[in-house]
Every structure is written in C-alpha cells, then in structure tokens.
Amino acid sequence: MKKRVIGIGDNVCDKYYPSKIMYPGGQAMNFSVYAKKMGADSAYMGVFGTDQAAEYIIHILDQFQIDRSRCRQHKGENGYAKVRLEDGEREFIMSNKGGIINEHPLELDDEDLNYIRSFQLVHTSCNSHFDSQLAKVKAAEVPISYDFSGRWKQESYMDSILPFVDYGFISCADAAEDESRELCKRMVEKGCRLSIATRGKKGSIVYDGIRFYHHMQEPVDAVDTLGAGDSFAAAFLLSMLDTQNIETAMAAGAGFAAKTCMVNGAFGYGIPFEDSK
Numbered sequence: 001m002k003k004r005v006i007g008i009g010d011n012v013c014d015k016y017y018p019s020k021i022m023y024p025g026g027q028a029m030n031f032s033v034y035a036k037k038m039g040a041d042s043a044y045m046g047v048f049g050t051d052q053a054a055e056y057i058i059h060i061l062d063q064f065q066i067d068r069s070r071c072r073q074h075k076g077e078n079g080y081a082k083v084r085l086e087d088g089e090r091e092f093i094m095s096n097k098g099g100i101i102n103e104h105p106l107e108l109d110d111e112d113l114n115y116i117r118s119f120q121l122v123h124t125s126c127n128s129h130f131d132s133q134l135a136k137v138k139a140a141e142v143p144i145s146y147d148f149s150g151r152w153k154q155e156s157y158m159d160s161i162l163p164f165v166d167y168g169f170i171s172c173a174d175a176a177e178d179e180s181r182e183l184c185k186r187m188v189e190k191g192c193r194l195s196i197a198t199r200g201k202k203g204s205i206v207y208d209g210i211r212f213y214h215h216m217q218e219p220v221d222a223v224d225t226l227g228a229g230d231s232f233a234a235a236f237l238l239s240m241l242d243t244q245n246i247e248t249a250m251a252a253g254a255g256f257a258a259k260t261c262m263v264n265g266a267f268g269y270g271i272p273f274e275d276s277k
Helices: 027-037 052-063 110-116 131-139 155-164 177-189 228-243 246-260
Strands: 004-009 012-017 021-025 041-048 080-086 089-095 121-125 144-147 167-171 194-198 204-207 212-215
Touching: 004 027, 004 228, 012 052, 021 027, 021 052, 027 041, 027 052, 027 121, 027 228, 041 052, 110 131, 121 228, 131 144, 131 155, 144 155, 144 228, 167 177, 167 228, 177 194, 177 204, 194 228, 204 246, 212 246, 228 246
Parallel strands: 004 041, 004 121, 012 080, 121 144, 144 167, 167 194
Antiparallel strands: 012 021, 080 089, 194 204, 204 212
16 A cells, blocks of 8 residues: 655755756655655645745656645745755755744644544654644644754754654754664654664664664765755655565665765756845
8 A cells, every 4th residue: 555644844945056056855845755756655744935046946856746735835935055066075065044934834634634644654754844743643643753953952942842743753863873873862762762863974773772783875976965865755755655664664774874875956957046136
C-alpha cells in the first residue's frame, strides 16, 4: 500500500548568488517533494505569500501533483533565503525568516485535524512556525517527525518540543561523535521515540533507547549540499514506515541524500530572478 505522509510548515525560494537563480525549497516542502519522488502519496500544508516566489512554489507543488488543499495564502512576501556556494557547500547569507508566515502562522482547525488524521506521518521543523500546534497533532494520534536542525544547542527549546516527537532529527556535522551520541540519548530520555543525528560526511547516528546505530555517508563529489539533511530524513522515514528496520532506513537515507548532493538547489527546478528594488 502506498505510504501517505504530509510536510507541514515552511516553504521558501532559495536565491543563489551570484548566479541569480532561485530554487524551490523549505524543510517541510522538501520533505513533501522528496516523498513524492520516492513514490509516496504526499501532501503539503503551509502558508504562501503573493509574490513571485509564492507563485513559483505553488507551480512546483502542482507540477509534482502534491496536494496543497489545506494551505493558506495571505498578501505579502513569501519565505526566501539568500544562498551562496563554496566548493559545493551551501552557505546561507540571510533570510526573511519565513516571510508572511510570521504574521499568519498556521492555526489548525477541526477540518485540518481530520485531514491530518488521514496520514501516517507528519514531518515539520524548527523553521516551520508550527510548534504551538504540535499538541493538537499529538492528540490526533498521528506520529510526528521533527527536524531541529542546528538548534540542539538550545536545551530549553529542545525540552519543550521533544515530548511531542516520535522521530527527532538534529544536524551536528561539527559535533564530536561522543557529543552526538549523548545528544541522541538525551533526546530519547526527554520523550522522543527515535533520535537521529546527521553528521554530514561522517554519516549518521540513530538511538532507539536501547542501542546506537551508525551508518557512513556515501562519498560523493557534491555539487550542492542544500537539501541533503531533508532528503536523508524523507528516505529514512519512508523506509521506517515500510520496514521498521533502522539499519535499512539509514542506508536508504544515505543513498538518497547522496543523490540530492548531485543537483543544484534542494531538488533542482531553478529559474532566474531579479532583486527587488
């Protein structure tokens, strides 16, 4: 049976300099696109602005035939980030912190929750402006995957989110292995069912409350690392839904992340843009 998953939260256009090409992205939207590319029945719920970036994001979702029926749209600036590449490693210059979603964050109603109950998994993140709604999703008994990115250094923030989370992802490429293991252990102690640390070229670590699992990342000559963590998460989660085997899921995540590093942007589809005056 086809797996049914939804990404809830951020969508952005990543604007690359100096090439002046922008690519669709955002952690929640990336998850939805990657899941669709891997054959899942995926949907996306988020907030759009009314500018060029918003129009392009909507166009891409429709092109992938990803259900966006529960999205909101408000007049204003869509989320975007400015990015540059240094030897294939992406470096963020700045962002507008999600744009219009700051003024109009998602507030789930009963219809939204009934819709969400039709999915096997919700994936969201620390950039999704969705933290206040996690308790509602938890009460709806839909498993939650949450990407903390680099915010694992903020202990009180982590502690406030972890009780709602089934799958918790952290990005800690610069952390030592011992520190990564301790972080994963602490995440499970605070309520997370499964903790996953992605460590860039050093692979990944998973802790299930009993034992640690390790998997090395496949070596690639990366074109662009943007989206590598999101693609690992998407492939890992779909594999877990399918097999419930952690080692199989880690291998699936590593393989898909390696492929993502070979395209520009999170998943390609770049178009030229002009800076606003």
